[in-house]
Amino acid sequence: MDPDFLDITLVKVLSGLIIGLILGSFTTMLSYRIPRKLSIITPPSQCPHCHTPLSKRDLIPVLSWIKEKGLCRHCHERIGTRYLIIELITTLAVTLAFVVIGFEPALIAALFAIIGFVTLATINVEKHR
Numbered sequence: 001m002d003p004d005f006l007d008i009t010l011v012k013v014l015s016g017l018i019i020g021l022i023l024g025s026f027t028t029m030l031s032y033r034i035p036r037k038l039s040i041i042t043p044p045s046q047c048p049h050c051h052t053p054l055s056k057r058d059l060i061p062v063l064s065w066i067k068e069k070g071l072c073r074h075c076h077e078r079i080g081t082r083y084l085i086i087e088l089i090t091t092l093a094v095t096l097a098f099v100v101i102g103f104e105p106a107l108i109a110a111l112f113a114i115i116g117f118v119t120l121a122t123i124n125v126e127k128h129r
């Protein structure tokens with residue numbers, strides 16, 4: 001196999017993972033705040049139980065959740081697995097988009113579509129359970 005092909009694929013996968021984790025975190029915020037009619041600008045993210053503002057170390061997508069075993073670092077209440085699941089699904093979808101579409105303008109449209117779809121799907125699932 002052409003080594004350049006492997007190099008560019010690796011760059012796409014790594015880019016997709018990084019952007020995917022960031023967008024996954026953004027998507028969890030949207031899917032929590034939109035149905036509750038909260039601003040998506042302010043306040044900064046906080047624990048849904050004790051309302052302690054989250055610091056940078058609490059906001060690392062996926063890793064923070066795993067490190068704290070799904071519990072708030074301050075009040076030790078359970079943080080829903082929704083955060084982990086949404087971040088993982090978004091990261092997977094974004095990584096696939098990077099690999100399949102590549103660095104093309106259509107990638108931007110795909111990223112918006114992924115954010116919109118995962119946000120709406122999450123709101124719908126949580127509304128009907």
Ligand SMILES: [Zn+2]
Pocket residue numbers: 047048049050051052072073074075076077
């Ligand atoms: Zn808390």
